[in-house]
Amino acid sequence: MTRKQREIQEREQQILALARAILVREGYQALSMDRLAAEMEYAKGTIYNHFPNKEEIVAALALKSLEKRRKMFERAALLAQGSRKRMTAIGCACDIYASECCEHFAVEQMLRISAIWEKSSQTRQKLIQQCEFRSMSIVAGIVRDAQAAGDLKLPVGLSAEEFVFGFWSLTYGSHALISSSPSLAEIGIENPVRSIRYHGWTLMNGFGWQPLETFEQTEAWTAELAEGIVKHAHEDE
Amino acid sequence: MTRKQREIQEREQQILALARAILVREGYQALSMDRLAAEMEYAKGTIYNHFPNKEEIVAALALKSLEKRRKMFERAALLAQGSRKRMTAIGCACDIYASECCEHFAVEQMLRISAIWEKSSQTRQKLIQQCEFRSMSIVAGIVRDAQAAGDLKLPVGLSAEEFVFGFWSLTYGSHALISSSPSLAEIGIENPVRSIRYHGWTLMNGFGWQPLETFEQTEAWTAELAEGIVKHAHEDE
Amino acid sequence: MTRKQREIQEREQQILALARAILVREGYQALSMDRLAAEMEYAKGTIYNHFPNKEEIVAALALKSLEKRRKMFERAALLAQGSRKRMTAIGCACDIYASECCEHFAVEQMLRISAIWEKSSQTRQKLIQQCEFRSMSIVAGIVRDAQAAGDLKLPVGLSAEEFVFGFWSLTYGSHALISSSPSLAEIGIENPVRSIRYHGWTLMNGFGWQPLETFEQTEAWTAELAEGIVKHAHEDE
């Protein structure tokens, strides 16, 4: 009995893997239950035994992606000392998530199409919201620690979450633009990722987040850190 | 003959207007040539005389939207004095574009997320790229002016365009997140737009963009400026 | 243009004819848009250009059937003199409708499955109700004439329509039972149709409908009448 159940579990993962591949390569429209079944060499009904509809597949994928990012945040937050370095580590995790795990980022974006979100099951919706909330908590926690430690002073009227929202927008926006603009280089943006790292660093400076260090210093230890995050990220799969 | 051509031009605009309305209200899936023809009270073939396929319609809309933003940038850049203020005015235009002209922003996003880009004609693709290039030029121009005027000193290895890319990511990312996250307030982000303005202001400070002024001062004259931009924006339609 | 339209009209009739054949021979479940298209050798979409869904086809057929019966009632009511003979003629028309035009009767029964009725368009529903109302009016009119002429006296508390309802139930019930009971003969009912005629005649007697005549006399002139009704009935098609 356990063997059977393991097989089923395994196939579920295979379906999701295939769905993610199609989704990333050819977009939401290209994903269809027919095709999924055909490429899996299973009957359509079998796919439906696993997922009641197409939207649930996308939602399941998105949940997995958000979970992955959350885990990366958790680890990144532990890999550095001091509030500013920990925040930088989070940014680093974002970069890796978007580039190294670009399939995940792509699916996350897909969920943001309202039509999908609305058709997915409420259970899944709750799980997704919880996951996002926990991710935010991790980062907002670092900000609050920084305040407690005297490393950072937030202006009146800006909550820790709103503070985080700035960095979130910066990284999310940049990755969205990178993945959807075929020709950033042609309009003069040679190294978009590095430049966003620079903006992030500058933004922290702007808020006076202590301890200051040069961008080059940051880049140096960040590169090392990245290796660790990448390694962990690939281990899970 | 000229009258005829004008009529055709006009109908083309009507088709686009209707398509945009459907697209924004009900999403990409809801847009169909059948429906377009039915609601226009024209035959399907007639629609096909204007646009060779569905994707071209969306691409045409996106182009119009990008053009609109470019025009808003042009005007915004003229409405303020001094490089930092002009840059702030651009940010202000972005906010207004995303909120006031949210149909435009929505279509622009659609082009980014769906697989429309690849299916649209190369001519249109070129036009879109040119338009984006010109928008970027406007803003990068302000940055270069700032450098020339001694208001701003860019670090080595960061081009004017890469500098702009930071602000672009910040605003684009925030608006994308706002429009697709149903519950930012629930995770502690009460006033996302204002907080992004604050981050933009802080980022400029971080780069040491002169002349400095308090956030409150900026907010004050920005509010005034916004009115002018909004008025212009609605005049075009 | 007229030729095209005629072709379309004609095909619509062909679709209905085929649908009726399937419906009568193999029942509601056997009717499918796929099959209709296949047997017509047209594309599925073409069928859908004629009828928006399956239920509408059944409803259209039922309407045609009810119209046919209404016309038969109209004619039958004119083919005889005197209220009782005219009522008998209506009964005769019912018999012919159910036996000679048994496809029509079968479809009429199908409409009585609630699932079909509810899914058909409201326009069609109205038309059907009107048609039934007009059929009832014809027969109730004969009853009222009979009362006016002093041939019949209805008991207090029984409206003309309720009076008709008895005869309607008798004939409808008998035909429904005949068409759905494979083996009436085996349980001792050799000639169900004739026996219902006898019951109808007896029921009229029970109500004292004048002028009385023997069942044999009635049978004699009824046979003649039937020929006329049958002829007319087939002419329409």
Added chain:
Amino acid sequence: MTRKQREIQEREQQILALARAILVREGYQALSMDRLAAEMEYAKGTIYNHFPNKEEIVAALALKSLEKRRKMFERAALLAQGSRKRMTAIGCACDIYASECCEHFAVEQMLRISAIWEKSSQTRQKLIQQCEFRSMSIVAGIVRDAQAAGDLKLPVGLSAEEFVFGFWSLTYGSHALISSSPSLAEIGIENPVRSIRYHGWTLMNGFGWQPLETFEQTEAWTAELAEGIVKHAHEDE
């Protein structure tokens, strides 16, 4: 072993009860083996151990319904004295069967209309025919008793069964029309059930069935009788 068999018997009844509920509430299309299994909390295969296919379930239900009516007939025939009163009692049972036990009547109709009959097993078909035969025998028996007692004289050429067929048609037809016509009241038929009772009474008069009594007298003792029939009917379940 006997306990096991009893359990199986019991489950069979549970399946049928559930199937009837679905059938009556939501129609034939809504009944599916999947749903049956799910709502029973048994595996699909288990359902198939009881019934080889869906049609058999409906046929089994119909058989039960016909059995119920037969029992009601048997009892009704005992509850009154004198042939005419006993026949009236049968009519009364019919009314109660169609209204009080409407689920049964609905399933009986289903068997008649859909293509279920042909797909059900021959064994079941035989059982159904036998049951119908026995029901008919009860009523035809009353008619023969009436003839023997001199209460009724059937015309030449009308068998007792054909005589019964008239009353059967009248009641079956009326109940079928009532249950499928949403708006009898709108076409002037306020009290269809009572009017059919009146027609039945008149028809008996037409045949000269002794002893005559006024319709009001009949109505009076019929009301009393009905109570008894209803009570018995509900006891069985």
Added chain:
DNA sequence: CATGAATGAGCCTTCATTCAT
């Protein structure tokens, strides 16, 4: 040019039935 009927591949989904465990 405008028309709109025709096409047919494709979509999502259901469900009766089988069969290995």
Added chain:
DNA sequence: TATGAATGAAGGCTCATTCAT
């Protein structure tokens, strides 16, 4: 015997696109 995963034909329906008129 009970289970329930697997099947795959079938169903209803949509829609981008073509093309004869």
